Amino acid sequence: MTHHVRKITLKAAAGTGWDALQEQLDTAHEEVRSLAVSGGRHEILITRHRHDAYTLAVSPEVPYGMTYERDDPGTP
Template sequence: MTHDNYEVTLTAAAGTGWNALQEQLDTAHQTVKSLAISDRRYGVLITRHRYDAYTVALSPQVPYGMTFERDCPETPQ
């Protein structure tokens, strides 16, 4: 079973502290990492869009067994 497009998007509610956000990120990372391990094809990419918005996803750009992080600020509108 493959999970090619699997991702978790996190947006912290107003007033969410850093510790609560970190726990959400850790949980999302563990979930996606377990899928990556079962598929044995992709790594995990964590993208910070804003200080309160993240995506944790399987990525063919990341080698199996690795987790990469990147900043990708959204364009202001």
């Protein structure tokens, strides 16, 4: 199991449009990125759990300077 040092879980409210969700993701990305940059060793892994639920985390799986995206393998 991978240990994530810092993370933000984002769950969009019902009826949230794509533009509003993208804005929330951008804001969360910037917050997590500031944590990643301060550590200087890892970067950001964005996991989509559902169309309206995401986790953004500083992860040792991701090389410094990169952002990786993945779908949660448990998501149907």
